Amino acid sequence: MKKNPALGIKDPYELNETQYKAALDLLRGQRKLVGKYWHDAFVQIDDFTNEGVVASSSWQFMANILKSKNRPVATVVPVEGATGWADSTMMHAEAKNPNCAYMWMEHSLNPKLQGDLAAWFGSVPSVPAACKGNKLLGDDGCARQGYNSFERISFWKTPTTKCSTQNNACVPYHKWVSDYIAVLGGR
Known part of the structure; x- marks a missing residue:
């Protein structure tokens, strides 16, 4: 969205095939730099504490726990923005x-x-x-916790083929899931 404005991405959850391919290519390139994707908050906290991890996307929850243990951590919302959700x-x-x-x-x-x-x-x-x-x-x-950063957060919505920013021609969620699993596996 920010790296390549020519793609015309208006919503990171509403991507046409061209935009989706660019995002997928970016993820595949980043995968070479990523040692691990976490599915457990406490494993990520442990990796920051014991495994030498120094940078990652995360939740404020993990940063707060690390700070409570006097670990030298800080958080930032990138200038490009971030994704988030509100479903507690x-x-x-x-x-x-x-x-x-x-x-x-x-x-x-x-x-x-x-x-x-x-x-x-x-x-x-x-x-x-x-x-x-x-x-x-x-x-x-x-x-x-990020109260002043809401304008830079794109809140989650499930990707569907019917979307408002691409004339109903978006890549559906099931494709996102299968491709993400492939990226995790190195494909």
Whole structure:
């Protein structure tokens, strides 16, 4: 999106075949530089602590744990931006007790709970009022967790063939998955 503006990428989750191929080629090239892709947060933390890993994409959660162990780590959102998601609390479409689920979701919007959760997980609270006065999060917690970087974050959405930026001609998610597995395997 940023490296090659001529591709015309407007949304990193809505790629036509040409854009997708360029992204896939970039991933394949990067794979030669990447020692490991993590699927477990604590394995990544251990690798930073014991295996000499010095740079990686990550979550604030891992950085916060490493900092709590006095490890010399810092985080940054690259100038190109980053991807992220917001799915800490969800409700099943066919919940057996939707009223209870809605009550839980309403409770979860409490600023104290949101601040405590953000402090523990390394996320940004969904309630801005949680950013001030929370003992666990601290008054700088929201800034540390990325609150001021939202405009540089492309939030996850499942890639589909029907998309708004490519006249409904996007590469579907199942292809992303199979190609990513191939990249992990070195292909």
